[in-house]
Amino acid sequence: MSDERTERIADFIGPLIGPLRVEPGSKVRLDRDFDPRYRAGLKKRDGIELLRSGVSVLAEYQERLAAQDTYGVLLCLQALDAGGKDGTIRHVMSGVNPQGVRVSSFKVPSTEELDHDYLWRYAQRLPTRGEIAIFNRSHYEEVLVVRVHPENLVRQKLPGDTLGPGVWDRRYREINHWERYLTDNGFKVVKIFLNLSKEEQRTRFLKRIDLPERNWKFSAADVRERRRWDDYQDAFSEMLSATSTKWAPWYVVPADRKWFARICAAAVLAHALMDIDPQYPEVGEETRKELLVIKRELEQEAPAGAAADPYTSRHPSAARATDRPPKKTKTKAKAKAKAKAKAKAKAKAKAKAKAKAKAKAKKQHG
Numbered sequence: 145m146s147d148e149r150t151e152r153i154a155d156f157i158g159p160l161i162g163p164l165r166v167e168p169g170s171k172v173r174l175d176r177d178f179d180p181r182y183r184a185g186l187k188k189r190d191g192i193e194l195l196r197s198g199v200s201v202l203a204e205y206q207e208r209l210a211a212q213d214t215y216g217v218l219l220c221l222q223a224l225d226a227g228g229k230d231g232t233i234r235h236v237m238s239g240v241n242p243q244g245v246r247v248s249s250f251k252v253p254s255t256e257e258l259d260h261d262y263l264w265r266y267a268q269r270l271p272t273r274g275e276i277a278i279f280n281r282s283h284y285e286e287v288l289v290v291r292v293h294p295e296n297l298v299r300q301k302l303p304g305d306t307l308g309p310g311v312w313d314r315r316y317r318e319i320n321h322w323e324r325y326l327t328d329n330g331f332k333v334v335k336i337f338l339n340l341s342k343e344e345q346r347t348r349f350l351k352r353i354d355l356p357e358r359n360w361k362f363s364a365a366d367v368r369e370r371r372r373w374d375d376y377q378d379a380f381s382e383m384l385s386a387t388s389t390k391w392a393p394w395y396v397v398p399a400d401r402k403w404f405a406r407i408c409a410a411a412v413l414a415h416a417l418m419d420i421d422p423q424y425p426e427v428g429e430e431t432r433k434e435l436l437v438i439k440r441e442l443e444q445e446a447p448a449g450a451a452a453d454p455y456t457s458r459h460p461s462a463a464r465a466t467d468r469p470p471k472k473t474k475t476k477a478k479a480k481a482k483a484k485a486k487a488k489a490k491a492k493a494k495a496k497a498k499a500k501a502k503a504k505a506k507k508q509h510g
Contacts, residue, residue: 153201154418157411158183164395164408166388174396180341182398191403198410199239205417206240209274212422216271216331220282221414223338226348226365227278228230228399232338236410237278239276246271249280258300262286262315263322283322284335287383292375295378316386323392333392336409337380338399342373369457427482 163184166172186194192465209215221229239247248269263283271277290296291312306314323333349370352362369376388394397408427435443452451457 149430150418153197157418161395161408161411161415164302164397164412166394167398168389168393170385171262172384172388172396173375173382174339174381178339178396178398179439180339180398180400180408181380182346183401183404186407188401188403191407194407195235195403197238198407198414201414202410202417203239203241203462204234205414205420205422206276208422208424209276209417209420210241210244211274211424213274213332215420215422217276217413217416218271218326218331218333219276219407220279220284220333220335221278221280221334222282222288222336222380223399224340224345225347225369226352227338227340228402228405229338231402232409233278233280235406240276244274245276245278247278250282250285253299253322262300262361262440263318270326273330283319284383284387286391287312287319287387288376288379291379292372292409312382313386315382319387320389320392323387323389327391332416332420334390334413335392335394336412337394337396338405338409339396340399342370344400345370361488435483446483 163182164178172178209217221232224228233247246269250265253265261290263286266279266283269277269279290300297307297311326333349366352358384394384396395408395412397412399404399405439453446452456462
């Protein structure tokens with residue numbers, strides 16, 4: 145992908161996902177702050193091409209992520225029933241290499257899982273370096289469904305002195321620290337909440353009943369959970385407020401329009417991968433010389449009438465590039481310039497704060 149195209153995509157993604165980001169430290173009320181029907185002025189007919197572009201970006205960056213083998217990505221998807229998690233995964237990840245992606249769904253904890261700490265079962269499914277792991281529901285179930293249904297907390301066999309009014313604040317803190325630990329070790333945590341309205345959920349439930357081929361997707365338990373709608377909205381609001389951090393912010397994606405939700409989810413994940421900016425490994429000079437020797441051998445084996453190298457015969461620019469060492473990528477220079485600009489801005493802010501403090505002290509002693 146050219147630097148120019150990358151910049152164009154980045155310029156589009158920023159304004160699209162910016163309004164969806166939960167600012168760290170902010171107090172969230174879902175019904176007040178995020179509209180499930182928001183669509184950023186886009187129309188559905190625009191969505192097909194935008195999603196196709198997003199999938200293309202994800203495919204390239206995932207390949208680079210796997211090749212570099214330094215970073216991993218954990219994508220956490222949360223939503224109420226019928227929120228569209230499965231469809232989002234299916235459409236957004238449609239162009240990537242299946243070998244580099246692993247999806248895990250978390251149901252009711254097993255006896256073995258309940259014999260460990262509450263994060264244990266999620267830790268078993270974390271990505272390896274070079275891999276994208278998707279949690280279809282995630283460790284946030286431990287402060288959502290467990291909070292709405294406190295009987296589940298009892299089943300976790302916790303010591304009595306750890307239960308009480310502070311248990312949820314403690315879990316928020318533990319989750320934040322765990323995600324910071326993962327981030328510090330090269331595993332980027334991307335968190336998306338698919339925000340569905342109560343009316344749209346009702347419509348989707350009815351569709352699952354009306355269409356025989358979708359009856360299997362419906363459960364009476366879904367309706368029972370729907371009766372706790374307000375409790376879940378409160379739990380989600382508190383969770384978003386307490387666990388959207390600088391290192392792992394939440395994105396609240398409007399989910400009433402499936403096509404728009406998929407575009408946004410692709411954009412959020414693409415933004416995370418572009419931020420990592422993984423690079424293909426560059427071989428050393430000695431390895432390159434060995435490759436050129438092998439190349440000549442293979443070219444000499446060409447049958448009569450066949451091109452010595454079928455690929456370079458069709459792509460002359462590749463032939464010209466073969467005998468010269470690879471160029472340093474523009475991306476590295478760009479990253480260096482970005483780091484320099486960031487350091488300059490930080491120094492400027494520090495100097496400004498120092499001057500402000502000095503002026504304040506002078507005023508107090510004047």
